[in-house]
Amino acid sequence: MKKSFIKPIAVTLLAALSVSTLTACSGNNSSGDTSSASDVTASDIVSDSESDNSSDKTENNDSQSGTAEDEASENVSKADETDEKENGELPEISAVSEDDVGFENGGLIVYNNSLYEKCYAYEDFAVAYADSVNTFKSGLGDDIKVYNVLVPTHCGVTLPENVMDEYGLPDQNKYIETIINSYTEDITGVNTYDTLAHHRDEYLYFNTDHHWTGLGAYYAYKDFCKAAGVDYILLSDMEKNVIDDYTGSLAYYADDYVLEENVATDSIEYFSMDKDVEAEMYDTEGNGPYETSVINEGCEDYLVFLGGDSSLMVSKNSDGNGKKIAVVKESYGNAFCTFMAYTYSEVHMIDLRYFESTGLDFKQYLEDNGIDEVVVVNNNMATATDMILECLEGLVS
Numbered sequence: 316m317k318k319s320f321i322k323p324i325a326v327t328l329l330a331a332l333s334v335s336t337l338t339a340c341s342g343n344n345s346s347g348d349t350s351s352a353s354d355v356t357a358s359d360i361v362s363d364s365e366s367d368n369s370s371d372k373t374e375n376n377d378s379q380s381g382t383a384e385d386e387a388s389e390n391v392s393k394a395d396e397t398d399e400k401e402n403g404e405l406p407e408i409s410a411v412s413e414d415d416v417g418f419e420n421g422g423l424i425v426y427n428n429s430l431y432e433k434c435y436a437y438e439d440f441a442v443a444y445a446d447s448v449n450t451f452k453s454g455l456g457d458d459i460k461v462y463n464v465l466v467p468t469h470c471g472v473t474l475p476e477n478v479m480d481e482y483g484l485p486d487q488n489k490y491i492e493t494i495i496n497s498y499t500e501d502i503t504g505v506n507t508y509d510t511l512a513h514h515r516d517e518y519l520y521f522n523t524d525h526h527w528t529g530l531g532a533y534y535a536y537k538d539f540c541k542a543a544g545v546d547y548i549l550l551s552d553m554e555k556n557v558i559d560d561y562t563g564s565l566a567y568y569a570d571d572y573v574l575e576e577n578v579a580t581d582s583i584e585y586f587s588m589d590k591d592v593e594a595e596m597y598d599t600e601g602n603g604p605y606e607t608s609v610i611n612e613g614c615e616d617y618l619v620f621l622g623g624d625s626s627l628m629v630s631k632n633s634d635g636n637g638k639k640i641a642v643v644k645e646s647y648g649n650a651f652c653t654f655m656a657y658t659y660s661e662v663h664m665i666d667l668r669y670f671e672s673t674g675l676d677f678k679q680y681l682e683d684n685g686i687d688e689v690v691v692v693n694n695n696m697a698t699a700t701d702m703i704l705e706c707l708e709g710l711v712s
Contacts, residue, residue: 401509406516408475416481421568424470426478428579429522430565431470432696433482436490440699445497447704448691452502454711455678455689462690463498464505464539465491466527466647469520471695472511487695488512494698505542507535522579524563525696526617529585532650539651539690540658545636548657550586558583558615585610585619585650588657596621596628601672603627609656620649626669628652635660641681641689643667643710645703648692667706677710 409427411417417426424431452461470479471487479486488508495504511519511534519531527535533550540547561581566574587610597603609630611622621628624646639661642652645668655662663686670677681689697703 401513403513405512406514408473408515413477416478420570420573423565423568424474424478424482425569425573425577426474428577429469429473429520430569430578431474432468432525432565433484434468434470434487434696434699435483436471436485436487436695436699438490438493441490441493442497444693444698444704445494447707448494448502449497449499450708451691451711452499454708455681457501458687459681460503460688461501462503462505462539462543462688463494464507464535464651464690464692465494465698466535466692466694467491467508467511468525468694468696469527472508472519473515490695503542505535505539507538510534510538518584521561521563521565521581523561523566523574523581524617525565526563526647527650527694529583529620529650529653532620532647533586533654535692536651536654536658543688543690545638545658548588548654553586553588553657556585556587556612558585558619561616563617583616583619585653590657591633592630592656594628594630594656596625597673599624599626599666599669599672601626601669601674609653617646617649620653621664624649624666624669625664626666626672627675628664630656630659630662630664632656632658632660632662639663639684639686639688641665641686642692643689643707644692645694645697647694647697651692665710667703667710670706670710 411427415426417424417431419425422433424433448461448463452459455461467487470484471490474484488506491504491506491508495506498504511531514530514534517530518528519534520527537547539545559580559582561583562574563581566578569578592609594607594609595604596607598605607622607625607628609621609628611619614622617623630652635657636659638659640655640659641663642648642655643665644652645666648664648666652662652664661684663680663684665677681687691707693703
């Protein structure tokens with residue numbers, strides 16, 4: 316049996332949350348050590364890898380230096396190519412007509428071949444969420460750098476203004492700006508709205524699911540890397556894979572005739588790389604560890620990203636950048652984390668809704684694993700949810 320690199324953890328069921336267990340996929344290998352570990356304390360959770368893979372190497376050979384400069388120049392050209400759209404005008408939203416504002420069905424907006432979940436993200440919610448992020452940062456202390464990646468939902472990016480007005484939907488960009496302006500100075504906010512808006516004529520959100528697509532998550536990942544000063548992976552360096560005929564979570568609320576006549580079929584796009592990435596996870600009830608993959612190709616839905624929700628997942632990448640980071644998230648962060656796993660040497664993915672089930676002390680876990688950077692990834696709908704605020708503050712209380 317392969318030795319686990321996540322030490323066993325104490326199991327405590329989290330009765331306060333509605334726990335959805337991980338859906339099994341044929342690509343999710345659960346053949347690792349599944350024995351109970353209730354007699355092991357949180358202090359036993361330490362990383363067995365303390366290598367920093369330092370990139371500080373001296374190049375004295377002129378020809379080698381020249382080659383490195385050429386490669387850097389080539390990468391800049393590629394990056395500029397991908398950024399070109401973000402520096403231009405916003406693409407037009409393809410409105411059906413000025414008079415068409417869609418209709419409601421099952422509590423959703425049906426418009427232009429898509430189902431839209433209404434996101435009523437107002438200023439009071441923004442301030443409350445920012446207060447929780449401030450509490451989270453204060454609880455971690457001065458030695459932990461905190462980033463907060465904020466993600467608008469589908470309706471805030473691709474609905475035209477007349478449809479937004481018809482249903483009283485607020486401006487999600489202003490909502491994110493209010494959150495960031497309410498932070499203490501030691502938090503770095505990442506507003507992904509502008510980048511996503513510049514790509515809104517692309518397949519960023521599903522027609523039948525409340526999540527974003529792999530492509531939408533990539534653009535937010537790139538924004539984070541820029542804010543953190545980390546080199547990001549170019550789309551052109553990854554392999555694009557497609558799963559056809561996907562029907563997502565929102566479809567369960569809509570009538571069948573609406574789906575047949577008014578909503579386009581979805582597909583799952585995910586991006587992979589030939590990198591030596593290993594991963595282990597604990598499920599939403601704290602059971603594990605199980606060997607898994609950051610891309611679960613046996614899945615045919617959103618579970619392709621990390622295999623779905625888990626309380627804790629750790630990826631290790633022997634080709635990574637020598638850095639460690641913790642990602643605190645809900646399910647929007649699953650697609651985001653796949654790109655992080657290809658970039659960082661070690662990523663600790665923590666679902667704030669289920670982490671309590673591990674029995675771990677979050678602050679001690681960061682210290683034991685030598686982690687001094689944390690990024691919180693939330694969509695705007697989640698930021699306006701009391702449960703998310705309570706779970707975020709609960710990590711440091």
